[in-house]
Amino acid sequence: MESGMFEDEFQNDGSFLHDEFEDGENFEDTENETSDATDDPKRQDLNGEVTERRMWAKQVPKLPVTEQIIVPFKGNQPVGTDIDGLLGQYLGRLASNHKLLPISFKKWPEVVKTYKDWVWEKHIKVKFWWEPIHEAAARTSFMMDMGKKWRENRIRLFHTKFDKTLSREENIRNPPLSIPPTEWAAFIDYRLEEDTMKKSKQNAANRAKLTITIPVALRN
Template structure:
């Protein structure tokens, strides 16, 4: 993996992304690569900057599946701000690309019970061969990307179980029928983990908790950070949590997802219209005033 530095409009320097997949290595997409790139059907991929060895920077539209096909003389510029990559298009490309890595069972086996238990050797290999960052950003980038991949790895395993495990068959019958991309021993270990009493209990509890939700968001898989940047580029000023909450609880036609969401959003909008609440995250911002205190370890609309 090559890497380098590039001066850009953000407070930190940019870093570069390149890939070294072996020929013939397959991936399962974890996201529809055309789902949230844009509402414009003519658009062909994410618009990102690419720099060659001569230092020349060009713009190009790309999908995640095209990253492995980049020549070694080209690198995708990934701007950083603080400890996070920034830019709506590059963030979209990164999300899809990390999802492809996370769902590659050769790189990150599904037989481990939890992401922290995935052997460091596997994570190091993915980092060194498929992501490798400029040293000045390496610690921040690795932390950010590994957290993102861990989330996608967990989501992929959940989806894999619900789509590939046949509830009408016995454990032994399911084990004898692994997906083509997964070694039988890994599939067996994964099935046994999913059928453990503790795992089954947690799964049922999570399903019950989701069933209690009365207001669902319409943000899809798009990160709130990216949605916030899109809104900010449209209105030309920082976006509050309240504004972001309103925008992610509407349908495409502008209507609210349900009556409860409408009532909450209208209260937020009324407070926002007064112009006296902070744009920064605060317990007394518009969302905090309407929705109340946060649950421990969570911050809404962030």
């Protein structure tokens, strides 16, 4: 499905997204997670009072509306061992939520800005806090991270849910429960395009050629 089809349909304020995407939503677990990230982030309330308490990524959506998790920045990048795992896995949960960020777009840059803005405003800015001077850097950093995770999730989804023993039509008739049939069909068609399959094989070949050199200190 071409991005233009979405752009014509969804040029509005985001009201097409259902209320189920509000703060109380339980994001589905991403399939590559073996455990939920836990950190001890600093949080502040509306009065600026800072507290510190262990949290899991799955708890972020249920964070009280009066509290936000503090994200420290150094230059243009978020820093801090007390936030890295929590933030990264929460962004991964957003990126793999097919209702928030549909898989039917061919590339991350083609995902309509309306979707990205909704996620930014309703699921990130309300949960995390940073110095105002880092606003642009935060959006750039978080969106890049989500884009990478969105792409990885689509690859994983195809390899785990597409049955090579079945025909295209049979696979399309059997979408994962969380994905609308029309989106699943568009995604399958994209993955089966000759150019896409060629690139996928080349990427796999390139990964197979990679070697990792580990320096070892020897002592006589």
